[in-house]
Amino acid sequence: MAVINRIADFDEDMKGWRRTLHQNPEFGLECHQTAAFVCDRLREFGVDEIHEKIGVSGVVAIINGQGDGPTIGLRADMDALPMDEMTGLDYASQNQGLMHACGHDGHTTMLLGAARYLAETRNFRGRVALIFQPAEENFGGAKHMCDEGMMDRFDIKEVYGLHNLPGVELGSFITSPGPLMAAVDTLRVNVTGVGGHGAHPDECKDPIMALVSMAQALQSIVSRNLPPMEQLVISVTQVHGGTVDNVIPETAWLEATIRSFTPEVRDMAEKRTREVIGGLAAAFDVSAEIIYDRGYPATVNHPDQTEVALEVARDLSGESRVDGNGGVSMGAEDFAYMLDERPGAYLFLGQGDGPYVHHPEYDFNDEVSAYGASFFARLIERLNPATQ
Incomplete structure (x- = not known):
C-alpha cells in the first residue's frame, strides 16, 4: 500500500498517541480527557481553529487550504466500552471497567495523523473539518453534535469516516453504496398478570406463559410479514420473571433488538410488534406495557461520494484489496446521523488477524494508523485539489 511517506515518518508518534489513548479510555459523552489530548496535539500541528x-x-x-473551496468533514469516534480488558498489554487500560475494545483509540489516531499531514502541506483548496466525536457506542454522540448545528455552523458539505475491521487483510478496504449498516431499535415489554401458587394456575393470570408466547410470535413478523428479499432481524435477548419454582409471578419482562435497513420495513416492524404483543396480552388476559425505542438510523452511503472514496482506496491499496460491493451488516453506527444530514461515505479498513471488536482481548493494530491517515489525506487532496 502506498502510505504517504511523510505520514510514515511519524508512525512512531502515532503509535505513542494511540497507546496513550488506549491506557486512558473514557465512556459515552464524557470523553473530556481524550478531547484534551486531541486538542493538545492539534495545537502542536498548527491547525487554524479548534472548537471544543x-x-x-x-x-x-x-484546517484551511489554498484558496476557496468546500469544507469536507472527516470523523473519528473517541469513546470506549464498559468492559474489563484481558489483553495483558503493558499499555492496557488503567481505568477499571473501561476498555478501548472497538478501536476508537486507533480511529482518533488516524485522524490526528491526517491532521498533522494536512496542516503541514495544505495541498488542497477549501477547508477540512476534523470531527472528534464522543459516544458512538451508546448515546449517539453524532446526533448530539448534529443537533447542535455542527454541519451548518462549519458549512460542512460532505463527510467521511473509517472503521477498523479485524480478520480482514491489513490495508484493505470494504464498503458498499447505499445501505451499509442497519437501523437499530430496542423493544421492552413489561407484562403484568396475577400471581399466585404454582399449584393453582387456574387462579392466576400467568405473565410467564404470555411472555414466552410473545417471544416466539415476534419471529413471525420476519417470516410472515416481510417480503423474502427484504432484511429484518428481531432477536429477543432478555427474558426475566419469577423468583422460585412454586410461585407464579405477577410480572415478567423481555427485551429485544430490532434491526432493519429501510424506513418502510422499520415502520412495519414497529406496527406489527405492537399488534402482536397487544393481541397476545388480550389472549392471555394480562396487561403489556410496550416501550419501543428508535435508536440509530440505518447507515446509508451516498453513491457518488462512495465511488470517490473507493477510487482513493484503490490508489492506495490496489484494485485487488478494495471491495466496493462488500454487502451490508446488521450492526449499527451513529455516523448514520451525519450521513442523514450530508452526503458522504463510511468504509471499513482491514487490520489483519486478531480478536474481533468488543472482545476483551482485542487491540487495535498500530500498523493500520498510517494507512487510515493516508486515506483521509489523499481523500481531501482528491476532493479539493490545490490550484497551482
Whole structure:
C-alpha cells in the first residue's frame, strides 16, 4: 500500500498517541480527557481553529487550504466500552471497567495523523473539518453534535469516516453504496398478570406463559410479514420473571433488538410488534406495557461520494484489496446521523488477524494508523485539489 511517506515518518508518534489513548479510555459523552489530548496535539500541528465541547465533549478543528473551496468533514469516534480488558498489554487500560475494545483509540489516531499531514502541506483548496466525536457506542454522540448545528455552523458539505475491521487483510478496504449498516431499535415489554401458587394456575393470570408466547410470535413478523428479499432481524435477548419454582409471578419482562435497513420495513416492524404483543396480552388476559425505542438510523452511503472514496482506496491499496460491493451488516453506527444530514461515505479498513471488536482481548493494530491517515489525506487532496 502506498502510505504517504511523510505520514510514515511519524508512525512512531502515532503509535505513542494511540497507546496513550488506549491506557486512558473514557465512556459515552464524557470523553473530556481524550478531547484534551486531541486538542493538545492539534495545537502542536498548527491547525487554524479548534472548537471544543460540541456534543458535550466533541471537538471540531478546521484546517484551511489554498484558496476557496468546500469544507469536507472527516470523523473519528473517541469513546470506549464498559468492559474489563484481558489483553495483558503493558499499555492496557488503567481505568477499571473501561476498555478501548472497538478501536476508537486507533480511529482518533488516524485522524490526528491526517491532521498533522494536512496542516503541514495544505495541498488542497477549501477547508477540512476534523470531527472528534464522543459516544458512538451508546448515546449517539453524532446526533448530539448534529443537533447542535455542527454541519451548518462549519458549512460542512460532505463527510467521511473509517472503521477498523479485524480478520480482514491489513490495508484493505470494504464498503458498499447505499445501505451499509442497519437501523437499530430496542423493544421492552413489561407484562403484568396475577400471581399466585404454582399449584393453582387456574387462579392466576400467568405473565410467564404470555411472555414466552410473545417471544416466539415476534419471529413471525420476519417470516410472515416481510417480503423474502427484504432484511429484518428481531432477536429477543432478555427474558426475566419469577423468583422460585412454586410461585407464579405477577410480572415478567423481555427485551429485544430490532434491526432493519429501510424506513418502510422499520415502520412495519414497529406496527406489527405492537399488534402482536397487544393481541397476545388480550389472549392471555394480562396487561403489556410496550416501550419501543428508535435508536440509530440505518447507515446509508451516498453513491457518488462512495465511488470517490473507493477510487482513493484503490490508489492506495490496489484494485485487488478494495471491495466496493462488500454487502451490508446488521450492526449499527451513529455516523448514520451525519450521513442523514450530508452526503458522504463510511468504509471499513482491514487490520489483519486478531480478536474481533468488543472482545476483551482485542487491540487495535498500530500498523493500520498510517494507512487510515493516508486515506483521509489523499481523500481531501482528491476532493479539493490545490490550484497551482
